[in-house]
Amino acid sequence: MNIIWVALIAVSILAAFWTGGLEAVTKAMFDGAKTAVEISLFLLGIVSLWLGITRIIEDSGLIYRISHAFRPMIIRLFKTIPPDHPAITSITLNMLANLFGLGNAATPLGIKAMQDLQTLNEDKGSLTFEMMLFIVLNTASIQLIPFTVVGILTDFGSANPSAVVFPTICSTVISAFIAIALLFLFRRLMK
Amino acid sequence: MKTAAFISQFAIPAFILFAVLYGAIKKVRVYDSFVAGAGEGIEVIAKIFPYVLAIFVAVKAFQASGAFDLLKLALSGSFTALEIPSEVLSVAFIKPLSGSASTAVFTDIVRTTGPDSLASRISAVIIGSAETTFFVLAVYLGAVNIRRTKYLVPVCLIADGVGIILAIAIVKLMF
Numbered sequence: 133m134n135i136i137w138v139a140l141i142a143v144s145i146l147a148a149f150w151t152g153g154l155e156a157v158t159k160a161m162f163d164g165a166k167t168a169v170e171i172s173l174f175l176l177g178i179v180s181l182w183l184g185i186t187r188i189i190e191d192s193g194l195i196y197r198i199s200h201a202f203r204p205m206i207i208r209l210f211k212t213i214p215p216d217h218p219a220i221t222s223i224t225l226n227m228l229a230n231l232f233g234l235g236n237a238a239t240p241l242g243i244k245a246m247q248d249l250q251t252l253n254e255d256k257g258s259l260t261f262e263m264m265l266f267i268v269l270n271t272a273s274i275q276l277i278p279f280t281v282v283g284i285l286t287d288f289g290s291a292n293p294s295a296v297v298f299p300t301i302c303s304t305v306i307s308a309f310i311a312i313a314l315l316f317l318f319r320r321l322m323k
Numbered sequence: 324m325k326t327a328a329f330i331s332q333f334a335i336p337a338f339i340l341f342a343v344l345y346g347a348i349k350k351v352r353v354y355d356s357f358v359a360g361a362g363e364g365i366e367v368i369a370k371i372f373p374y375v376l377a378i379f380v381a382v383k384a385f386q387a388s389g390a391f392d393l394l395k396l397a398l399s400g401s402f403t404a405l406e407i408p409s410e411v412l413s414v415a416f417i418k419p420l421s422g423s424a425s426t427a428v429f430t431d432i433v434r435t436t437g438p439d440s441l442a443s444r445i446s447a448v449i450i451g452s453a454e455t456t457f458f459v460l461a462v463y464l465g466a467v468n469i470r471r472t473k474y475l476v477p478v479c480l481i482a483d484g485v486g487i488i489l490a491i492a493i494v495k496l497m498f
Contacts, residue, residue, distance in 0.1 A: 133460065133476055140381035144388035151389035164383030168376040172368055175375075175462070180364025185342055187360025188353055192346040232331040242459075243367060243466040250467040258471035259464075264478070267463050271454045271479050272486075277327045278451030284430055285447060290438035296447040299493045304452035307486035314482055318474040 175239065182240035186222070195221045209269075209312075210262050212252070219248035223266060230270065233279050242270055261319060268315050272308035276301065367466060374465030378457050382420045391416060407491055408442035410435075414449050415487045419456040419480075426450070444498060448490040456483055 148157040189195045199220035206213065206220050213219050222245035229238035249263050250256065278300050285293035346353040385391070394416065399409045410432045418425040429446050436442045456479050464472065 133464070133470070133472055136457075136476065137377060137381055140385045143390050144381070144384035147388040147390035147393060151392075153387065153389050156387045157384050160383040160387030161380045164380035165376060167383065168372070168379040171379070172372045172375055175371070176364055176368040179367055180361040183363050183367070184357035184359075184361035185339060188346045188351065188356045189342045190360075191356040192342075192349040192351045194342065194345050194349075228334070232327065232334055234331055234335060237335055239462060242463060243371070246463050246466045247367075253467075256467075257469065259469055259473055259475060263463075263467070263469075264473065264475045267459065267475060268478060268482065270463065271456045271459050272482065273452065273454035275451065277331075278447070279328070279331070280426060281429070281447045281451045284426075284433055285438045285443065288433045288438040290443075293438070295498075296444055296451065299444075299490075299497050300448045300451035303448050303486065303490045303493050307452060307482060307489050310485050310489075311478065311482035314478045315474075318478055322474055 178236050179240040179243055182237065182244065186241075186244055189221075190218065198224065209265060212260075212262060213249075214252075217248070217252070219245060219252065222248050226266075227269070227274075230274055231276055233275050233277065238270075242266075261315075264315060265312070268311045269308065272304065272311045274304055274308050370468055371462055371465035374461040375458075378461040382457060385420070386417070386424065407495075408436070408440070408445065410442040411445045411449070411491065414446040418449055418453045418487075419483050422455045422458065425455075441494070441498065445491055445494045448494050449487055452490055453483060453486055456480070 144157055145154075148154045186195065189198070195218050196216045199216045199218060202224040203215060203220055206223055210220075210223065222241055226238055226241040226245050229235075229241055245266060246263060249260065249266060252262070253260050277297055281296065281300075282293045285296065343353055346356065391413070395409070395412050398412060402409050402412060413428050414425055414432065417428055429443075429450050432446050433443045460472075460476065460479065464470070
């Protein structure tokens with residue numbers, strides 16, 4: 133992340149020197165700070181909401197039942213999570229929310245999943261393989277129907293807006309497999 | 324398509340209803356539990372905030388700097404040679420950085436080239452199959468306060484690149 137952040141900042145400011153858009157870049161940085169506050173406030177609402185709901189299912193024991201039910205599926209990828217651990221539920225719910233395009237649930241539940249995975253982490257300062265796998269699955273964005281995109285195509289009078297659904301699913305599934313394969317490959321190379 | 328739309332409409336209220344009723348049946352003080360859980364939200368967001376701030380400042384600066392245009396200029400030649408509409412480039416580069424900006428760019432492409440053009444279709448597949456990688460990284464890494472990311476970032480970026488090439492190839496094959 134360090135290199136990327138330096139690169140983004142340096143390239144932006146140097147490119148602005150080149151094109152004469154320095155003022156625009158300065159303004160954009162302060163705009164970015166403002167956007168970060170707005171997004172964080174929005175996240176504060178939905179994250180608190182979902183943390184409230186997940187606390188209810190923790191206290192009622194439902195979370196352990198869901199973990200138990202979905203363990204056989206999740207354990208294929210996340211091999212080191214112990215049986216009935218809450219992380220299984222938060223990962224499952226995050227995946228389901230992603231699948232159905234429920235962004236407002238997926239991000240908060242993903243945050244919860246990261247925290248649940250962190251309880252299993254022995255070296256709190258660096259990522260476990262399970263955490264990386266979870267993030268990679270999220271950045272691969274496995275989604276059944278891209279509702280936003282189909283909606284925009286419909287609005288502009290497309291003859292067949294759902295024509296893009298099948299190619300999108302193909303593309304997203306194949307790229308998710310490639311991403312996971314890459315992660316396993318890197319693990320082998322880095323050992 | 325209809326079933327999926329139905330499920331995504333009803334999944335959340337149904338789940339919340341079930342969670343609350345199940346809790347009540349198990350004699351949990353549901354309201355107290357909810358408030359106690361929700362109270363942790365502020366702490367979580369306070370942890371995530373600096374990560375989100377860092378990424379938004381960098382991404383917005385990058386978008387405003389004109390670096391995009393220089394990059395597009397450099398790459399548009401090879402795109403024309405491969406018979407790929409050059410509009411696709413903007414979506415491909417903006418999608419990993421910003422969700423709202425990529426939707427705006429996509430809407431613009433649909434408006435200018437028509438909803439059934441090759442450019443619109445490729446962009447649609449890219450937007451549907453890619454994720455705002457930098458935002459996800461910032462939020463999820465922020466949630467656990469981890470800065471040592473090992474090989475995660477290169478894997479995500481290579482996967483993004485492959486995903487975009489794949490999206491272009493699949494659309495060109497299918498239409």
